[in-house]
Amino acid sequence: MASSFKQKRTSLHEHKQLRQERYELLQQLTDWLETPMVVLGFGWLVLLGVELIWGLSAELELLSTIIWIIFILDFLLKLLLAPARRAFLKANIITMISLLVPAVRVLRLARVLRLARAARGLRLVKVVGSLNRGMKALAASFGRRGLGYVLGLTGVVVLVGAAGMFAFENKEPGGLQSYSQALWWTAMLLTSMGSDYWPRTAEGQTLCLLLALYGFAVFGYFTATLATFFMGREANSEEGELAGAAQVAALHDELRQLRHELSTRQKDSPNH
Incomplete structure (x- = not known):
């Protein structure tokens, strides 16, 4: 009885030690791959913008596929080393889905999905997933807090969001006919000024809702930052009304x- 209890205790200790070793190895791997993955993340965003606006050439499509394969290998390796794989999958569900979307193009399954609505839906998932990856890349570059991170993220959201809106709405009657028009419309939406145009497609409306929610959140952050800045200057001024x-x-x-x-x-x- 005592021997069995001792064996179980030893086994539990070894299991905890193994989980700790796997976690430390995962952290080392993440730190080692951080800079290359950040560079590839920004490159992926640029290629996505080119694809949505003009389309990819054969060379750029090959480059996009190579980056996509690297992302998959990175994801699978981290999943293999993760101590709690289910928790890892839950925390990276958007990344996992966005990595599955390019398989439709690579495996030529788009011929089976002949519906334009299905193709636009997959493209919407790719846009959202790429924005999520861009957010992680910016977080690694600037840190999750600070004005620099929010400004960088807002710039990425504006550029990629406008590319997505143009891709969804450019073929609709009276839709967004140029990227510059989509860029202006996205900027007006995020600043809560709005415009007379309303998205025609379901994918455009969904992306519009996500952009509006982001604009609402970031507008509050900028308002609080400006208020803190001016109140700080007022407080430091000897002639100010605030002490x-x-x-x-x-x-x-x-x-x-x-x-x-x-x-x-x-x-x-x-x-x-």
Whole structure:
């Protein structure tokens, strides 16, 4: 009985140690591949924009396929090393789906899916998945916090989102006829100014909703950042209406000196 309990305890300890080793190896691999994957992530976004606006040449399509294969190998290797594979899949579900979409083109399954709606739906998934990968690349470059990260992410969302809207809406009657028009429309949408145009396709409407939600979130962030900036300048100004840290500290010093003088006078008073 005691021997069986000891064996189970040893087995549990070995299992925990193995999970820890796999986690450390995964972290080392992630750190080692971070820079190359960031570069490939930005390259993937550029190729996606070219594909959505003008289409890819044979050489660029080959380059896109090579990058896609590298992404798949990176994903499978990290999945193999992940201590909790189910949790890893849940955390990277959008990445996994976006990696499956190019297989339709590579395996020529698009001939089976002759419906234009199905092709546009797959393209929408690819756009969203690529934006998610771009977000991770920017997070690795700037850090998840800070104005630089938000500005960079907003730029990527505007450029790629406009390319997606153009790809979905350019063939519709009265649709977005140029990328510059789609870029202007996307910028107006994110700044909450809007325009008279409303997407005609279901994919364009879905992407429009996602862009509007992002614009709503980032508008609040920029508003808070600007308010903090101007309040900080007001607080640091001696002529400002707000009391800053320097003014409060000076007031404390004056009160301390006043207490010291009162205490000194009381000690020197004849009636004390």
